[in-house]
Every structure is written in C-alpha cells, then in structure tokens.
Amino acid sequence: MRPLIAMGLVAMAAVVSACGTAGPAEPGAGGVKVWALQDPVLNPIEQKSIDFFKSGGGNASLETFGNDPYKQKLRVAIGSPNAPDVFFNWGGGNLKEYVDAGKIADLTPVLDQNSALKNAFLPSVLDGAKIDGKYYGIPMRGMQPVLLFFNKEVFAAAGAQPPKTWDDLLALVDTFKAKGVQPIALAGSQAWTELMWIEYILDRIGGPEVFRNIRDGKGQGWKDPAVLESLNKLKELIDRGGFGTNFASVGYDVGGASTILAQGKAAMHLMGSWEYVNQLGQSPDFVKKGSLGWVAFPSIPGGKGDPGNVVGNASNYYSVTSGSSQVEAAKKFVSTALHEDSYVQALIDAGDVPAVVGVEEKLAKAANSEYTTWIYGQVKGAKSFQLSWDQDLPAEKATAMLTQLQEFFLGKVSPQQFVDAVAAR
Template sequence: MSLRRLTRVTTQAGALVLAGALVAACGSSGPAGGGGGEGGTGQVWALEDAALNPIEEASIERFNEGSDSGELELATFGNDPYKQRLRVALGSPNAPDLFFNWGGGNLKEYVDAGQVEDLTGLLDENPELRDAFLPSVLAGAELDGANYGLPMRGMQPVVLFYNQSVLESAGVEVPQTWDELLAAVDALSAAGVTPIALAGTQAWTELMWIEYILDRVGGPEVFQAIRDGEEGAWEDPAVLESLEMLRELIDRGAFGNDFASVGYDVGGASTILAQGDAGFHLMGSWEYTNQLNDSPEFVEAGDLGWTTFPAIEGGAGDPSNLVGNVSNFYSLTSSSENKEAAREYLSTALTSEEYISDLIEAGDVPPVQGIRDQLAETENGDYATFIYDATADADNFQLSWDQDLPADEATEMLTQLEQFFLGTQTPQGFVDAMSGV
C-alpha cells in the first residue's frame, strides 16, 4: 500500500469513526449549573429531590435574609451526574462551597484528597450544635476523630417491609430470627407467592441482603477492616459464611425466578409487594413514601408492615444494628471563599425549628434529638417513630458499601454480587475476586 493510499484510506476511516463517535456523543451532556468561588454568592450543591429541594431552598433564603456574612445559593443534580461533577469540580476554581455527601468512605475520598474543611472546631465552639444531633449519625461524617460534615437530611436505614395479608394467608409470623425467616420463605413458596421481592436489575438492592447478613454474622469490625483496606479483610471467615447463607437463601427460591429483570426505579419490586405477589421486601426507609404515593390503598388498609432485620443466632453482630444511608451531610470545601457564611449556615440553619419541622412534614426523620413527640403527631407517626427509635437505639449504623467503599472497589463488588445472585459466582469465588482488588 502506497503512503498516499494509506493516508487517504486512513482519513476516510477516521472520518467515519468520528461520525459514529459524534452520533454517540450527542446523547450525553452534563448538567448546567453555576460554579462558585471568588467571594461572590456561595454555592451549595445537593442531590435532586422533588420533596426536599424546596425545603433546602427555603432554608437558604431565610439565611440570606437574616445574615450579613454573605449569601448562599442552591444548585441540584441527579445522582450519577452529581458524583461525576463533584469529583471533577473539587479542587478546581468551580468547586462548590458546601456540598452534599453520604459520609463514610464516600467522604473519606474527598478528605484524603485534601478538599474538605475540618469542622471539629465549629462543633467545639458550639457544644449545643454537637448535642443537637444523634451521636451515631454525626459519627457518619467523622474520620480519625475529626468531623467533616453535618447531617442535613433524614435517616434512611434499610428496613424489612412485609405484606401483612400475604403473611397471614400463608400462616407466617413476622420473623425475629434467621431460622424463622427461612421457615417463612418455605411457607410462602408453598403458598405460591414469591417469598421476597428483589429488584435485581440494580445491584444495590442485592447489596442490602449481604450487608445485613454480614453485620449479624461478623459485626461492624468486619466492615471497618474492609473499608480501611486491611490486608486479608475480605478473607475474614464471616464473609464466606455470610455468602454461603445468602446462597442458601437464593437456592431456596426466596427471590423467585424473575428478580434479575425486576427494577426498583420503575416501581417493580414495590408493586409486587403491594399487589400481594410477594411477602417481604428489604429496602431503604424511603420505600414507605414510595408505597404511599404509588399504592395508597395498600398502605391505608394497614397491609404494609415493617420490622428490623432478623437476628442470626450465634452471630457477633448486635440485632439492633442497622445498615443503610446513615444520613446525608453538608461538608465545607477547603478552597471555599465563603467560609464565614458557610460556617454560619451550618451552625444555625440545619437545627433550626423551621427546617426540622419542614423535613418532618415531608416525611423525613431528621437525626436530631428530642423530636420523637413531634414525629408521633404526624400523619405517619407510627412509621416515623419506628425509624427514629430504631436509629436512636442502634448499636451501630453501617453506611451502605456502595457509598462506604472506594469507587473502584465498590463497582467491582456490585458486579461480583450481581453474578453471585445469578449463580455464576460462588461464595469462595466472590471472596477471591474481592481480595484481589
């Protein structure tokens, strides 16, 4: 092939590749939003939420009216774009001043990159601020004894929901122990319903199962060792034992045959529970609000039940332990040029009476002390006080692994878990794969 011919062919091929790439690229574009800095209006970044964003907006407006330390402004993003955008923005001139996060390992990555301001001093200066929050939740943004964030939304522990009438017609009691859960699974199978609804197209729903089993079997120390990246942490016998118990549950047909194509975002698993096609559904506390919106007659009939995850006999974990989203936190960036305003906002607005009652009214359970009576008076008081008591009594509140582990490890773990649920990965294979990461 002559050089000229090669050049021409390459150019043609290149042009076609580009045409394809351009067509593909047209589909995606980042969210629009303002960058902050330069001492102007301070930027507050949060996750999109139709119910909570107006409350956050109102709180910031109240602050702007009454403060002379500077003004703040809220910008919101969808889940995946938010994580990508935040990562790129931190450390750049477009970094926000206050940013929403999940605490734990998710926050640790930002702290390790030197992008987050230590807020311990702020809490020491304002002891009443520290005392206002539930300690187990405030601890979610603590790293090596220093605090890097303050809770700004409700607590979202993972709860075992059930359909009362399905359980009754199969003659099943609400299980308190693992063995009772296994018996319930068999009884529900025999009654011809899917024992447990699972939205298996999204691996984070499967994650809730292994997290609770591992917590009950091995206790919080196993999670801590894995998060800290200790040598051989995944090879802890508790991990393998938990995976084998989960394997047994899957092989019993606990999740039915279709879970691999049931989604959560489209309401699949929730609808299955509400329609009486499944007995249980392990899900974050937000499931209650979803059921209330999508299947109000199911909730109003009193068929939606909830309980904590069963105890496992002989396990090291306390049965009061919870897993899930501890809360969401606002953290301050170290490059912020509006630190004074941001600090004032953090120390006054998040515990203000208006903000807390707005959150409660929206169905959230804020992690602050002394609101039990207020929660009990709300329309869904039974549920709200259950969540409040469960978190206040919890010995430990473990942040979900998909937020707590470093992003690359979490991604690999979710892939392995999906394969594990499909039966193409063994318990030992899972352990080997994860300890190799």
C-alpha cells in the same frame, strides 16, 4: 460515540485543571453556592434553610442535579474554580476520597466551639461524616436505615408471622412458595438492592467490625471467615428460591419490586426507609389501609453482631469545600440552618426522620407517626449504624464489588470465588 467524547472531554478538563493553578472562585453574586440532589420533596425544604440563612443576613443559592450526573459533576467540579461552597453527600468512604485529596474543610472546630450544635444531632449519625477522628459534614436530612417491609395481607392469608430469626425467614420462604407467592421481592438489576442483604447478614454473623476491617484494610479483610459464612447463608436463601427466579431484570427505580409487594405478588422486601414514602406515593391505598408492615432484619442465632444494629444511609450531609472563597459564610450556614426548628419540622412533615436529638414529640404529632417513631427508636437504640458498603468503600472497589455481587446472585460466582475476587482488588 458519545461515551468516547465524554472521556475526551473529561481528559480535557483534567489537563485544564492541571495546567492552571486555578484559584478560588470570585465571591459570586449568589453568595454561598449550595449543591444538592434533585428531589421534589426535599428541594423546597433546602430552599427554606437558605431563606432562613438569608434572613439572618447571609447570602446563599441552591443548585440541584439528578443522582448519577450529580456524582460525576461533583467529581469533576471539586478542585476546579467552579466547585460549590457547600455540597450534599453521603459521608463515609465516598467523602473520604475528597478529604484525602485535601478538598474538604474540617468542621471539628465549629462543632467543638458550639456544643449546642454538636449535641443537637444523634452521635451515631454525626459519626457518618467523621473521618480519621475529624468531622467533615453536618447531617442535613432524615435517617435512612434499611428494614424488612412486608405485606400484612399476604402474611395473614398464609397464617404467618414476620420473621424474628434467620430460621423463621427460611421457613417463610417455603410457606410462601407453597402458596405461589414470591417470598422476597428484589430489584436485582440494580446491585445496591442485593448489597443490603449481604450487609445485614455479615453484620449479624460477624459484627460490624468485620466490614470496618475490610474498609480500613486491617486484619483479614474480605478473607475473614465470617464473610464466607455470610455468603453461604445468602446463597442458601437464593437457591431456596427466596427471591423468585426473575429478579435479575427487575429495577427499583421503575418500581418493579415495590409494586409486586403492594400487589401481594411478593411477601417481603428489604429496602431503605425511603420505601415507605415511595409506597405512599405509588400505592397509597396499600399503605393507608395499613397493609404495609415492617420489622427489623432477623437475628442470626450464634452470630456476634447485635440484632439491634442497622445498616443503610445514616443521613445525607452538607460538607464545605476547603478551597471555597466563602469558607466562613459556608460554615456559618451549615452550623445554623440545619437543626433549627422550622427546618426540622419541615423534614418531619415530609415524612423524613431527622437525626436530631429529642424530636420524638414532634414525630408523634406529625403524619405517619407510627412509622417515623419506629425508625427513630430503631436508630437511636442501634449500637452500630453501618453505612452502605458502596458508599463506604472507595468508588473503584465498590464498583468491582457490586459487579461480583450481581454475578453471585445469578449463581455465576461461588461464595469462595466472590471472596477471592473482591480480596484481590
């Protein structure tokens, strides 16, 4: 009964917000209200940036929420009198929905007036919150490209090298299957882990333009032949047993896929850069003895995409709500507190790779420098950084796509059926 009641309450919120032309909130005692995700590592750092802001005479407070409830709460709150002044987001199509609804303040003038601020961030990452030529967010944490992790011990035991090309990857699948090791770990009960595969394959085969057209509703969209070709490639990998047989009920949040990689039951794992920190927390010995390896996603010969391109989450951003009574203070907060040295250093110390120009030296001095320097170089050298599709598409399209993708991985939907189904939405 609970979801029904939830629906009902949402309905009430809708009508309440529709009736009252609810004005902006009174300037609260807490100053600029900042909303962010609950994260034991990140939250103290976020608090630090607020303290920094306060020391400069500003006033702000931090509120945090769990992942899924956050997205729902934000949705309902934005446009209501309880909206935050500054909020954590993922940029891309997700943010675009709020921008289109006129709820987000344009930060372009702030960046234009302050070239030091604009030049402080890597352009490809700053572009993650650029919508219709305007900037709506400032990067506030590390970059999270997706990369291929592997277990060095398992590779050594099989006398294998990490894959450089797609054919290498297919050959490795056979090698590891013969050894009784699952070639690739996949947390398939959560569709976004499956999404990473098709994101990279399509980028390698058709280049980043294909998905941009899909997102912008241009050209052939999903009907581009590169999409079908990519799905066929992926199907070959699935049918060959690349992901083993039981991925459908393996969960990422409960550590299912990461653990089998660390235990040597699986050889490779395609995951966001946060996987390193995750492994360091869950299987510290595995990381500390140097068994966790990483490479870029293999190239696909003959494909149009640059093998240096990356996909993933460019960063997370702070955006300012346009209805806020404290727009100016909020703009001041995001333009001063997010690239100053102590904040950047705190992110680096936490194992993050900030999207700030010229942090190579700092990275080299900090812990895990081999990994963080590699990530920084990888993103800096990338011609394109495609945001995860589920963040870059409007929510209803993303949800429908993820459903189809899970069916596709189970073999219930063919490549052609996938294309037809998502193109119809």
